[in-house]
Amino acid sequence: MMNRVILVGRLTKDPDLRYTPSGVPVATFTLAVNRTYTNQQGEREADFINCVVWRKPAENVANYLKKGSLAGVDGRIQTRNYEGQDGKRVYVTEVVAESVQFLEPKGAGGNRNEGGSFGGPRDDFYFGQDRSQNQRSNYTRADEDPFANGSSSIDISDDDLPF
Structure with a gap:
């Protein structure tokens, strides 16, 4: 048998951290994951998937x-049920995360050099080319923010966001 789930998406709200009576941390959050196709109106739909992660x-x-x-x-799907306050049986399906990867730098859009340069110890090294070659070729380094100069803005309406 196999039960494995891998998802990439955006959190729909801040995670909810709680502690069990024995002091074990547990966080719950919902990921908005875009579908690979568009609907008849040409809009991309999203699935909202509940996730839970434990301990550190x-x-x-x-x-x-x-x-x-x-x-x-990265985790597994789990189903559980309980009796709700109204006496009816409530069924819950969620992803129990074994691993959660942070896919954007802290403060996304801020300083991208927090984790050190992409090329390693030499700051001017990028895939075997020096900085002057990158600038002449119009390459953007992986650790440079192309929007840092503030000359261009991105106009995204709230209706375009899946959360």
């Missing part, structure tokens, strides 16, 4: 991810 990764998710953050989740 739960604390990391709560501390470093927020609404709109891009994240990758």
Whole structure:
């Protein structure tokens, strides 16, 4: 048998961190994952998938991810049920994350050099080319923000966002 899920999407709201009575951290969040096709109106739809992560990764998710953050989740699907306050049986399907990857730099759009330069110890090295070759070829380094100079803006309406 196999039960494996890999998702990449954006958080629809800030993660919710709680602790069990025995002190084990657990974070819950919902990922908006775009579908690969568009509907008849040409709009891309999204699935909203509930995720749960436990222990230290739960604390990391709560501390470093927020609404709109891009994240990758590797885990398994779990179903459970319980009796609701109205006496009816409630069924829940969620992804239990074994690993959550933060796919954007902290503060997305801020300083991209927080983790060091992409090329390693030599800051002017990029895929075997020096900085002057990159500039002449109009390449953008992986650790440089092309929007840092503020000369261009991106106009995205709230209706275009899946969260």
